[in-house]
Amino acid sequence: MTTPFSLIVTDTSPLFTLVMADALDVLLRPNLPVTIPDAVYFEATRVRGAPGADGIVEWINAHLDAVRLVPTEIGIDQQRRLEEGRSIRGLGELAAIEALDRYIRTSPSATALLLFEDSDIGRRRAVIDDRVALISTGDFLRELERAGLIQSADHILDLASQRGRNVERQRRAVSGEAVRRGLREQLRGRE
């Protein structure tokens, strides 16, 4: 029997970085089941049609055999907070910890790999069981590069920020148009 193993995504940033670079499939290259806690998924996709969100939904649906969305108590709290207009910041990571706790209790041999964003993993100590290892988006990309599975980690990160820039410009244009429309409507109302 093989050891149960899972890659748990703790934050939206790896998903957004990879979807912007059109590289979400790299998460599947180690042939590990990918676990996305509900709160991380919801935070990444809550604005329908938002850049990246649709790509993440489509990718998950295309790989339901390998990608699992995990319900958590934190996810329920997240919905409640949204209804009450409260902040949901940081709940993805808490949901990941809950998903991890539940997962490693399923079997004494269960092992997990937590996927973090680079700046957070570099500075904040994560509470770690011996059966849990950590990896950042950058670490992950470096290993893919070393294995010759991607052109370069830098290339993926460059693509993500270049496409992110285009998305931000579109957002600003839409937001500017909304402001102009509002002004026109206000002016018409005065006539």
Place this chain on the structure above:
Amino acid sequence: MGTILPADRTGLLRGYAAGAVTWRDLREQGFDDYIQVLGGLGELGLRPPMAPMSGPNVEARRRGRALIARLLRAHADP
């Protein structure tokens, strides 16, 4: 995002790309989502940071990288 002044925003993003500011810091300063971070980095001609192999989680990260390397090799081998 709303409340971040453009100069502060630029400084935060430059600090983030340089590894001096964390994603958590950016959220606390008003960045709503990571797309805003990627977009801001792209405007400045910067890319997201890759954490150096140092800091409080080095051992757990080394284990993580070794695991991924092993799995990639196993998956690549016929």
